[in-house]
Amino acid sequence: MTDKLIIHDENEMMSFGGRIAERFPKGGMVFLNGDLGAGKTTLVRGLLRSLDFQGTVKSPTYTLVEPYQIKGRMIYHFDLYRLADPEELEYIGGREYWNSDALCLVEWPEKALGFLPEPDLIIDILYRDTQREIITNPSISI
Numbered sequence: 367m368t369d370k371l372i373i374h375d376e377n378e379m380m381s382f383g384g385r386i387a388e389r390f391p392k393g394g395m396v397f398l399n400g401d402l403g404a405g406k407t408t409l410v411r412g413l414l415r416s417l418d419f420q421g422t423v424k425s426p427t428y429t430l431v432e433p434y435q436i437k438g439r440m441i442y443h444f445d446l447y448r449l450a451d452p453e454e455l456e457y458i459g460g461r462e463y464w465n466s467d468a469l470c471l472v473e474w475p476e477k478a479l480g481f482l483p484e485p486d487l488i489i490d491i492l493y494r495d496t497q498r499e500i501i502t503n504p505s506i507s508i
Contacts, residue, residue: 373491373498379405382500383412386487392439393467395483397475400491402447405498406473409489410443413471417441425473430458440468447474452481 373379386396386409398406411423417436426432426445434441442463449455455478464470464483475482490501 369500369502371500371502372494373405373500376405376408379408379498380412380415383409383414384416386489387413387416389487390469393469394486395464395470396472397482397485397488398471398473398491399475399488400498401493404491404493406491407443407445409491410471414441430454431463440466442468442470444470444472445474446472446477449474449477452478455481 371382373382390396398409400406407423407425414423414434414436419434419436423443424432426443427447430444430446430449432443434443444463446455460481472478472482472485475485488503490503492499492501
């Protein structure tokens with residue numbers, strides 16, 4: 367079962383990120399799908415801000431992963447856009463990230479299929495003119 371939501375602007379996307387944070391008070395694996403510029407990193411920024419993180423939130427396009435320790439919990443933001451081979455994740459200790467109680471947010475997960483564990487939530491972000499359509503699977507009653 368899936369849910370759909372229309373996002374009108376950046377503030378709504380950040381608010382939606384905060385709702386995702388509420389759904390995962392401990393660990394989890396969330397796949398973030400969407401074209402370049404769709405709002406994946408904005409969603410992550412909203413999630414982190416909802417947990418009172420005040421620092422800069424940038425897409426880890428070149429580093430592959432950006433770690434955040436907030437209120438005693440670990441959150442890892444992955445951007446696999448430039449991943450040439452899923453085994454690259456092995457070199458950075460990928461399995462240690464998702465074999466923990468951390469929340470893992472993964473942009474471009476299709477670049478590492480077969481290496482990543484099954485997601486707890488898949489979020490698809492689609493362009494709809496100046497708005498975005500969010501589709502979640504499984505349904506999270508957004």
